[in-house]
Amino acid sequence: xxxLCITFDYELWLDRIETGDxxxxxxxxxxxxxxxxxxxxxxxxxxxxxxxxxxxxxxLKDYCERFSSQLQKAARDGHDVQLHIHPSWKNCVxxxxxxxxxxxxxxxxxxxxxxDKADSGYNIIRSGIxxxxxxxxxxxxxxxxxxxxxxxxxxxxxxxLMTALYENGIRIDSSVxxxxxxxxxxxxxxxxxxxxxxxxxxxxGDKIESVxxxxxxxxxxxxxxxxxxxxxxxxxxxxPASKLHVNGAPRTVISIGNNGFGEGLRESIxxxxxxxxxxxxxxLDTRGYRVLERDIRELYKTYRCDRKxxxxxxxxxxxxxxxxxxxxxxxFIRFVKSADSLYSFMTMRDYYEKNF
Numbered sequence: 040x041x042x043l044c045i046t047f048d049y050e051l052w053l054d055r056i057e058t059g060d061x062x063x064x065x066x067x068x069x070x071x072x073x074x075x076x077x078x079x080x081x082x083x084x085x086x087x088x089x090x091x092x093x094x095x096x097x098x099l100k101d102y103c104e105r106f107s108s109q110l111q112k113a114a115r116d117g118h119d120v121q122l123h124i125h126p127s128w129k130n131c132v133x134x135x136x137x138x139x140x141x142x143x144x145x146x147x148x149x150x151x152x153x154x155d156k157a158d159s160g161y162n163i164i165r166s167g168i169x170x171x172x173x174x175x176x177x178x179x180x181x182x183x184x185x186x187x188x189x190x191x192x193x194x195x196x197x198x199x200l201m202t203a204l205y206e207n208g209i210r211i212d213s214s215v216x217x218x219x220x221x222x223x224x225x226x227x228x229x230x231x232x233x234x235x236x237x238x239x240x241x242x243x244g245d246k247i248e249s250v251x252x253x254x255x256x257x258x259x260x261x262x263x264x265x266x267x268x269x270x271x272x273x274x275x276x277x278x279p280a281s282k283l284h285v286n287g288a289p290r291t292v293i294s295i296g297n298n299g300f301g302e303g304l305r306e307s308i309x310x311x312x313x314x315x316x317x318x319x320x321x322x323l324d325t326r327g328y329r330v331l332e333r334d335i336r337e338l339y340k341t342y343r344c345d346r347k348x349x350x351x352x353x354x355x356x357x358x359x360x361x362x363x364x365x366x367x368x369x370x371f372i373r374f375v376k377s378a379d380s381l382y383s384f385m386t387m388r389d390y391y392e393k394n395f
Contacts, residue, residue, distance in 0.1 A: 164204060216354075239262050266352060
């Protein structure tokens, strides 16, 4: 069996934001939630807690209330809500009706992890978990924040970060985008050598690529990586050009950091699908459903999922979603449901309850 975790990075764009831009998050999320309700599928929302905390600092209650309310709706519908952190929000400034974004402190590691330091990465994590507990437990009294995704995949260097996550109750990381790397500006990671596994345990405080057994009493973490797919002409043969790629919502973004991210954040994360070493991440933002069907067949065969159960994440961003994107998700979901002897849907919470 190959378990598929459809995950949504629930976040705003990280460039100049006008107040009206909030609809670019809320409206598509409503459409996605309705489609998921119709299809009867549960997913995981990784919520960027730093955005709502910074809005609260400026008394921007409308965004805070809508953000929390929409996550509560997702929880009522049975979806999983987990921790996503873009810590550079702490350095962003709101003036004259718009946000001027800062990319200082883009990686949580830059804040250190001292528990007794108020603005440390340790306490950013703790505050984010407390926020999620406060809004989700009234909906689900058994709620636990047990999974994390780093903003921009920036999980490295990971040893101190994973220890801080573990000490705050996190047991699953989903920051690794298998086969991908970035080395410019503020966004730095290298997962180019990670294609030997889909999911694995490692001990908190160790390198994230180390492999460990899940033994009782050990400080063990689970990596549920964002899946990868090989791009080649044979995979695309017979698929109409209109079905290869999904066009998300248009957005002009600026480069991040002094050196930039090539052509900006969107190019760094999503352009990588076409350009990085002939591989791409499993993304419902960009990859057509017929391509994704072939991607997961390939993973099923490569990792012998007929013999051993594996779990992989698929990434999506509501801020990029259009009606075409939502329909692409629906068609992919229906394909997976039609092949339920091979694939199943799983949330991060489902995995935790089954394996920890």
